[in-house]
């Protein structure tokens with residue numbers, strides 16, 4: 001087997017991923033994800049669509065300022081003002097790319113643009129030339145490529161490469177293609193675009209029919225050397241191709257693909273948790289690679305096989321994707337040093353003040369729970385170490401609830417050393433609790449979505465609430481964790497208020 005070709009990993013979690021309904025993230029959250037992507041070894045980070053809003057511009061500019069190892073990319077339509085905005089936002093980047101797109105399918109050209117092939121071709125060429133005059137590294141995407149007339153597509157690709165495009169991306173924008181067909185499209189492009197070896201071919205596949213990963217890999221098998229993907233597969237509608245699935249397929253089946261990526265796969269589990277936390281999109285337990293059950297064996301026959309020889313039922317090691325099932329054996333008598341050490345092994349490094357706070361929570365939890373798992377630890381850290389000010393803090397919570405009567409909740413909150421107390425009744429204890437909090441803060445907050453998951457197994461498990469809340473017109477995702485689910489709910493709601501009140 002000869003030297004392995006490298007497949008470049010282009011992550012679009014912060015752009016296409018953020019286009020998933022309800023997934024919007026703050027600049028600070030995007031930067032934190034960008035650092036994680038850089039740590040993963042992602043080759044190109046698409047940080048946003050600068051012309052679309054001030055928030056998007058700021059995100060791309062902020063990521064461009066801080067990320068040094070990955071190339072930072074901004075999206076632009078084939079319009080001068082878009083390209084100028086992308087170039088401006090990318091100014092501070094050490095390595096930069098402008099990604100220009102324009103639809104080439106008959107459906108899009110007729111209905112969106114009311115333009116014919118000649119005009120579209122000219123727009124694409126002009127856009128790439130304009131972008132190339134500003135930045136050397138240019139990607140062009142013929143949007144809806146998989147439903148475009150092939151001869152026209154070849155012509156567009158040939159001309160944009162002549163105009164200076166260094167990567168040509170082939171989007172299956174509506175997730176319509178099937179794997180053999182998408183692979184053939186890439187092979188046909190290789191065989192029919194005369195100057196194709198002057199550019200890298202990229203895949204960009206959506207998951208409407210559940211083929212995003214298979215289509216991307218089929219593209220790679222047929223000569224694509226860049227894959228566009230997202231953490232957890234988030235993206236417009238049904239999402240994009242999932243990075244962790246593509247990279248692990250290439251790594252695990254090297255015998256088949258004979259390819260490599262530059263990704264440090266041990267960071268996947270952490271990256272997945274972070275994206276889930278900031279988007280509020282819970283990862284299903286059966287999700288390949290990063291789902292909670294991905295490395296768990298339930299059936300006795302499987303467990304027996306794995307104990308005898310791991311490879312009987314395991315094709316990858318959980319550790320290779322950063323999945324760690326170790327139980328933290330420290331109990332309530334354990335010391336701060338061992339606690340800090342375990343966090344460090346989990347990749348969490350905190351200053352002393354934050355360690356103290358998290359350690360106090362750990363001690364309280366160890367009093368209530370027999371075994372403290374790594375996931376519990378990470379949940380505690382997430383809960384205690386929030387990247388915003390604790391303007392309002394939960395001091396006390398009393399719930400009176402009985403079947404057949406309306407629950408009553410008493411909430412005590414603290415702000416700037418002063419305590420405030422209110423009681424409220426509601427349809428359920430969480431509803432009553434939120435009413436009491438509203439009465440204290442006098443802030444207009446609306447609960448848009450709410451979910452509750454147990455962090456680990458067992459009756460004594462921590463409950464983690466994810467809430468989407470509209471606070472003073474701004475939508476935010478927040479979390480709260482406790483062994484008491486009303487308390488976890490209260491924390492999530494208060495965190496949403498604090499997040500909006502803190503100046504970001």
Ligand code: KIV
Nearest residue numbers: 101141143144171173
């Ligand atoms: O799906 C798509 O076509 C896109 C392009 C902007 C690349 O996201």
Ligand code: ZN
Nearest residue numbers: 016173204236
């Ligand atoms: Zn897309």
